[in-house]
Amino acid sequence: MRYKKFKDKQNKLYHSSRWKKIRLIVISNYNFKCCRCGKITKEKDLIVHHIVYLNKDNIDDDEIAYGLDNLEPVCINCHNKEHFKKKKKREIEFDAEGNIINVIDND
Secondary structure, eight states, X not given: OOHHHHHHHHHHHHTSHXXXXXXXXXXXXXXXXXXXXXXXXXXXXXXXXXXXXXXXTTTTXXXXXXXXXXXXXXXXXXXXXHHHTTOTTEEEEEOTTSOEEEEEEOO
């Protein structure tokens, strides 16, 4: 699967009513708390993170994409640490739905 096709599928998943319902279930199950740092926050400030990352080979696997055992709520800071821990020169900020809102390249 080409990158664009994967991104299109990923975008469709995150905008589906099924995802929105599951996202709210995951956040509610954790009482609006980041499971990494313990910060309690508003629903809009949490990202539901895939423990096993979505990729072109598993995006159609419901257990990976929607399974409650593979999903955890994280704050934006913890989400950025997870995905960008090896890239210390670039900071990327996400909104609550996982969309990139800002990229800062540090020298």
